[in-house]
Amino acid sequence: MDLLEELPEQIFRDILLKVPYKFQQQIKQLLEPAKEMMECPQFYQDRIKFGLAEKYICLLGTAAISLYDPVDQSCIMRITIPSGFQASSDSQILCVKRNIILVGLSFQGKHTTETLIYDVLSSSWKQAAQIPTARSWFACCASPEGSIYIAGGRTNFNPRRALRDAAVYKVDEDKWELLPEMHQEVGVCTGVSFKGMFYVIGNTCQRFDSNTGLWSTVNMVGQSLLSIYVLFEQLIGFGTNRIQQYDWKGNVWRELDPLPQELVQVSPRVWWGQIYATVWWDRIFLCGKDTDSIDQPTIFYMYKPGAPLSERWISLDRLNLVDMEVVSVSTIEI
Template identity: 35%
Template sequence: MELLPEEIERECLLRVSYKSHHNLRAVCRSWEAVVKSSRFYQDRKKFGMGEERICLIQALPQQHEYKQRSAPAYGVTIYDPLKSSWERLPNIPTGFPLFSNCVCVNQKLVVLGGWNPHTWEDSKAVFVYDFCSCTWKSGTDMPTLQSFCACSVSPQGLIYVAGGHDQNKNALRRAAAYNVEKDKWEVLPDMQSERDECHGAFLQGKFYVISGYETQSQGRFERSAQVFDPETRLWSTLENMFKFGGSAHACVAAFGNLYFFEKDGVMEYDCEGNEWRKVCSLPLDIKNVTRASVWRESVFLCGSANGSGDTVFYMFRPPSNGEVGSQNWIPVQRPQNYMGFVQSSASLEI
């Protein structure tokens, strides 16, 4: 059998869907080496062959009526905006943690912390789903128990976590960074103040831990942010950064800006002036936005519908040249069995 020239063979492999990459690895050693290389996925992105997906940690449909009185079971939903297709990943063998964070690095989905779904105890566990091999594996445990912590990915691909609370519900100052490729944690200096139920975002190269509350003021959210500079390894406090009260979970860093979606509309943050400005209103059928993640030139939003517990989804396109209107919002249709509450979301390119 005549073999294809190496460059043509590689061009063919680059075009194969990620769902078949684990099969490509099994064909021969040379294909395995190609598909396992970081350059392979860099070239897929470079030549416009990458597949972009949105990952949602979403409540699964209740199978029995009696389960409505218990905590919902969660799984990973994968949404492809280009094909409007929905599917679910295989579940974590030990069960999916409650109230966990998820982030994406390279071709991996990382699920951090939360509660053990069987004991409801806080968990240090880290789970990594590799889209190239279509398998889950356990990562190195977090250095400390940190449920409801801030979490975000740096431009260098490190996962930063900070704050949250321990098993006794005490708010924490602790912070750490996780290198997914090396499966290694680095403990960072503590924040200047405790922050429980805080939200993380990278903005202008710095890690922002937004809002949250201290142990003694549980439920009374701070309006300041803790800001970590990876270069100096120092924390600073930015007063009056978050002026809305309540949780900052509907914040997202996108296109060099920070956006917050609240009942009064879409707010954009000005780092230089430490001010927010309204850029447009929310659609009428969103009661509140609970999660947001970037997809291409848009922001994918999860929220609740007015007058019901149903989850609704939208794509938001930030206004350009001051143009504001219905063109900024694209409703996302979802099948009936994909209407569960979304506890975390992230996007990736494979």
């Protein structure tokens, strides 16, 4: 280690840039100069710029986040959620740059307005600006430019009352801003960012245009799908036994592939939205459960659209987090 510290600063930094994220924490603990370099935002930006960054799957459980490396099918890190907070089946995990952001958490059994952010460079948590209204089963997504949108859902005070309000979180400014209200209340719903629009999909489909600041109603069929995501710049939905892609021109969902038999069991037996998906390079990582019991392992798969049938689905048998009920997933590049 002494030899590394004696290297010219630029060479030392070039070496550190190539260190896999899973080993960076150990290096920072051993070398103070390395800690200073590796926790600088420019270090993160250069890893992205020079193609040295890796992509990990963030698995949100009720009390912790696991960072999963699909390359060797192992969890490289477990990040405990700050004491008192707990994720539930409608909590959301979103990744914006080097930040892992949690919204919709519970505190002492009630949904909270707190926004928690974990900085993967400094390995530290912070409580960020509060969401204007605590809510459950709301629409939420991160936009490509790095803002987080929320809308709809239900409140702690009246679980039967659906909401019309919406807000956007500017991560760099640590600030939530109220948006104009939607045309209609939406209770249980999901949110996606697609081609510059924030879509809220539930009993209706409404979209917000950040350029005009206006909401409009969209006539979308098949809103009863369990889970809807934007994957590979396409709107992808998971039904009771199949994956579908939305055809915007024809206003119809078209079947891509049937789901593996294990995942087919998920949809009829548990609550809405229990198949979770995120993109990892040229594949889709997805998971679900065939029972409500936390004692049963979550089922994990990798799916590569358009690949030969024998290579399209890969069961991640080695990922067996029996003690972790996954409630949301996202991908981070670090």
